[in-house]
Amino acid sequence: MPTAIFSSFESGLIYAIMALGVYLTFRILDFPDLTVDGSFVTGAAVTAIMLVNGYSPIISTGAALLAGFAAGSITGLLHTKGKINPLLSGILMMIALYSINLRIMGKSNIPLFSESTIITSVKEIWSKTGLDSFLNKGMELLGLGNSVPSTWAIIFIMLVISLVIKFALSLFLKTEIGLAIRATGDNQSMVKSFSTNTDNMKVLGLSISNALVAFSGSLIAQYNGFSDIGMGIGMIVIGLASVIIGEAIFGAKTIARATLAVIGGAIVYRIVVALALQVQFLQTGDVKLITAAIVIGALIIPQIKDKQKEKSMKRKRLKELQMQQTLVKGAKEVATAKSNL
Amino acid sequence: MLQLNQIYKVFNQGTPDEKLALKSLELTLEKGEFVTVIGSNGAGKSTLMNMISGKLIPDAGSVIIDGKDVSSVDEYVRSKMIGRVFQDPMAGTAPHMTIEENLAIAYGRTNKRGLRLGVTKSRRSFYKEKLETLHLGLENRMNAKVGMLSGGERQALSLLMATFTNPKILLLDEHTAALDPSRADLITKLTKEIVSQNNLTTLMVTHNMQQALDLGTSLIMMDKGQIIFEARGEEKQKLTVEKLLHEFQRIKGEKMLNDRAVLI
Numbered sequence: 001m002p003t004a005i006f007s008s009f010e011s012g013l014i015y016a017i018m019a020l021g022v023y024l025t026f027r028i029l030d031f032p033d034l035t036v037d038g039s040f041v042t043g044a045a046v047t048a049i050m051l052v053n054g055y056s057p058i059i060s061t062g063a064a065l066l067a068g069f070a071a072g073s074i075t076g077l078l079h080t081k082g083k084i085n086p087l088l089s090g091i092l093m094m095i096a097l098y099s100i101n102l103r104i105m106g107k108s109n110i111p112l113f114s115e116s117t118i119i120t121s122v123k124e125i126w127s128k129t130g131l132d133s134f135l136n137k138g139m140e141l142l143g144l145g146n147s148v149p150s151t152w153a154i155i156f157i158m159l160v161i162s163l164v165i166k167f168a169l170s171l172f173l174k175t176e177i178g179l180a181i182r183a184t185g186d187n188q189s190m191v192k193s194f195s196t197n198t199d200n201m202k203v204l205g206l207s208i209s210n211a212l213v214a215f216s217g218s219l220i221a222q223y224n225g226f227s228d229i230g231m232g233i234g235m236i237v238i239g240l241a242s243v244i245i246g247e248a249i250f251g252a253k254t255i256a257r258a259t260l261a262v263i264g265g266a267i268v269y270r271i272v273v274a275l276a277l278q279v280q281f282l283q284t285g286d287v288k289l290i291t292a293a294i295v296i297g298a299l300i301i302p303q304i305k306d307k308q309k310e311k312s313m314k315r316k317r318l319k320e321l322q323m324q325q326t327l328v329k330g331a332k333e334v335a336t337a338k339s340n341l
Numbered sequence: 342m343l344q345l346n347q348i349y350k351v352f353n354q355g356t357p358d359e360k361l362a363l364k365s366l367e368l369t370l371e372k373g374e375f376v377t378v379i380g381s382n383g384a385g386k387s388t389l390m391n392m393i394s395g396k397l398i399p400d401a402g403s404v405i406i407d408g409k410d411v412s413s414v415d416e417y418v419r420s421k422m423i424g425r426v427f428q429d430p431m432a433g434t435a436p437h438m439t440i441e442e443n444l445a446i447a448y449g450r451t452n453k454r455g456l457r458l459g460v461t462k463s464r465r466s467f468y469k470e471k472l473e474t475l476h477l478g479l480e481n482r483m484n485a486k487v488g489m490l491s492g493g494e495r496q497a498l499s500l501l502m503a504t505f506t507n508p509k510i511l512l513l514d515e516h517t518a519a520l521d522p523s524r525a526d527l528i529t530k531l532t533k534e535i536v537s538q539n540n541l542t543t544l545m546v547t548h549n550m551q552q553a554l555d556l557g558t559s560l561i562m563m564d565k566g567q568i569i570f571e572a573r574g575e576e577k578q579k580l581t582v583e584k585l586l587h588e589f590q591r592i593k594g595e596k597m598l599n600d601r602a603v604l605i
Contacts, residue, residue, distance in 0.1 A: 172456075176457055179445055180446060182438060183435045187431075187435045187436065193423075195418070
């Protein structure tokens with residue numbers, strides 16, 4: 001059970017990179033981009049086929065990033081130049097990518113267990129530092145001796161990578177171009193009147209977003225040890241779940257806060273799913289159903305809460321009014337009683 | 342500075358709803374001229390503004406700004422030269438971004454956007470200085486989201502954002518119409534100050550005849566896609582609301598007579 005939590009942390013940190021991409025389109029550009037389901041696999045596929053053919057893990061992962069960038073830019077061009085509705089341009093690209101991903105991989109599944117990947121290289125370097133035994137001792141001192149992971153390497157490196165991306169993203173959104181992208185999602189006609197080519201901003205935003213998604217897909221393939229054509233199904237919903245859960249729990253007042261919240265949301269989502277799967281009744285195949293339920297809950301519960309708050313406020317105010325009236329009445333009675341004296 | 346030659350624009354061409362929005366429209370603005378535009382609904386005032394800003398492209402005729410023919414130039418390219426304030430206070434600002442971020446976007450109108458930070462220390466003090474000219478205390482709330490400001494404050498900010506980079510042409514599209522009288526007066530006063538200080542070439546649409554007379558150096562009246570009356574310089578200064586109404590009725594009456602003549 002504790003190891004399940006640990007691996008949720010690891011995969012949560014990798015999926016967090018995908019969730020940051022979804023945050024960029026969904027929240028910043030106000031563009032519900034469904035390309036994600038396809039570009040996630042594209043990242044995995046490109047990395048897998050390159051690793052199998054003997055390219056270095058770093059180059060294979062970098063290529064995944066570029067492939068995602070290209071996929072996102074095509075979605076952007078479909079929407080801006082082709083004037084296709086945002087949802088539809090994403091769906092079209094997602095469907096097209098399914099075939100493209102099959103072409104890239106040549107078959108529907110590529111195992112990577114025998115390849116050296118970024119994950120295996122990190123583990124190797126990490127084992128030389130001897131930090132594991134140090135950290136495990138720390139855990140033992142805390143009385144958690146039996147819940148140590150096999151290695152701390154992945155958590156550490158993924159924490160670093162996702163935080164670096166988080167900081168880079170929030171810094172980018174403060175640059176002149178970044179501000180123009182945010183304004184494009186906020187008030188398009190306004191930013192157009194300040195000499196911004198909103199089409200370019202959308203294409204750029206979608207490209208960066210899908211580059212992050214593909215990067216995340218590439219890392220997941222290396223982490224799981226295989227790339228599979230079906231691994232992207234429902235990815236957009238997982239991304240949305242992470243964004244919505246994160247914002248609900250950790251807040252979204254500033255960009256810096258929101259991006260951190262998205263990472264937190266991605267981890268919480270993984271933990272919730274892991275805990276749900278501990279229930280006897282549920283099977284691994286139910287993950288998508290659980291995901292949908294989580295998103296529906298995250299969307300509806302705040303509304304119900306707000307309504308209840310409003311109702312209780314009303315009741316309170318009504319009570320206060322009644323109290324005042326009875327007080328006034330009481331005062332009058334006292335007054336008449338006094339005058340009777 | 343601004344020249345419109347023989348502009349035609351038809352909406353819904355070939356349908357029963359066909360409407361001739363602008364008809365052989367001619368207009369020239371000298372540098373520093375401040376023209377107010379009045380006319381009833383459907384007269385073509387907004388179409389005229391959209392034609393200059395590039396939101397609409399004329400069916401025939403040319404738009405010339407500062408000697409350059411920009412008739413078919415995209416809106417975002419043209420807006421390098423044009424500052425614009427809309428009627429709706431929500432339209433001119435990004436509500437989920439802070440005051441200083443909004444100013445940074447406005448600053449990017451004339452300055453190419455790059456990977457520099459939009460708000461730096463020196464820029465912040467520059468923005469602050471500009472905000473102080475509004476006398477609304479916004480300079481102390483630079484990190485507030487613009488969506489939290491009142492309509493009047495947002496419109497004042499929009500006006501500042503449209504003007505502080507010295508556009509070649511300033512377009513004001515009924516920019517005080519959605520405000521209460523005292524806020525409208527404030528924005529009118531600010532408009533007067535800003536335009537005269539920067540000697541901006543300005544075109545302002547308004548439904549308020551008094552405002553059209555108080556502001557500006559020239560006045561034009563539009564009807565059915567044409568300019569039917571023009572007053573410049575001294576002639577404009579002598580105009581009153583009564584004279585203007587009288588003039589409107591006179592021109593309309595003549596037209597009606599003409600129309601009747603055609604019918605008979």
